[in-house]
Amino acid sequence: MDLSRRAFLKAGTVGGSIALGLDVSEARAEMRDLKIARTTETRSTCPYCAVSCGVILHTLGDRAKNVTGSVVHVEGDPDHPINRGTLCPKGMAIKEDISHPGRLTAPRVRKPGSDTWEEISWDDAIARIARHVKDTRDRCFVEKNAKGQVVNRNPGMGMIGGCTDTNEFNFLQWKASVAFGVTYRDTQARV
Numbered sequence: 001m002d003l004s005r006r007a008f009l010k011a012g013t014v015g016g017s018i019a020l021g022l023d024v025s026e027a028r029a030e031m032r033d034l035k036i037a038r039t040t041e042t043r044s045t046c047p048y049c050a051v052s053c054g055v056i057l058h059t060l061g062d063r064a065k066n067v068t069g070s071v072v073h074v075e076g077d078p079d080h081p082i083n084r085g086t087l088c089p090k091g092m093a094i095k096e097d098i099s100h101p102g103r104l105t106a107p108r109v110r111k112p113g114s115d116t117w118e119e120i121s122w123d124d125a126i127a128r129i130a131r132h133v134k135d136t137r138d139r140c141f142v143e144k145n146a147k148g149q150v151v152n153r154n155p156g157m158g159m160i161g162g163c164t165d166t167n168e169f170n171f172l173q174w175k176a177s178v179a180f181g182v183t184y185r186d187t188q189a190r191v
């Protein structure tokens with residue numbers, strides 16, 4: 001075979017094997033199969049935007065007690081009616097969101113006057129949030145407007161729903177925010 005230097009270098013890559021007349025599509029398909037051969041498939045929803053594309057998470061681990069599974073591959077769900085298997089670049093990067101060593105796995109607080117974030121327990125976080133909600137409502141609650149009409153509103157707080165919240169969660173969230181007098185409510189679908 002008469003090869004130029006350029007053709008030879010191109011042929012050195014897998015894609016370049018086509019230049020030598022080799023069909024690598026089967027090898028590629030097999031490589032992909034091997035990658036997910038022993039994984040468990042879990043269907044989920046991309047958390048990033050209101051499109052809510054369906055994803056399949058491939059997890060290694062036998063689901064035995066005390067075994068932490070690791071997500072090794074994420075792809076669009078071809079059976080999902082919204083995205084039919086496609087994902088945008090953000091959705092394709094979900095694996096990093098799950099397994100990146102810098103991912104936060106516990107709540108943190110930056111106390112007044114401090115310049116550092118401290119890790120706190122979930123119980124502590126819930127107690128602090130409840131305290132802030134109560135104090136803010138007490139401080140900001142408006143019972144009547146300038147005309148003396150009863151409005152019972154709390155302009156000091158807002159509420160926004162996420163795209164992966166269930167209808168049941170949103171129902172409860174709506175009820176709670178109404179009880180707090182929150183009038184600034186929105187959904188991620190508009191963001």
Ligand code: SF4
Pocket residue numbers: 046047048049050051052053083086087088089090091092
């Ligand atoms: S894959 Fe992209 S378009 Fe689909 S929900 Fe995620 S961020 Fe939105």
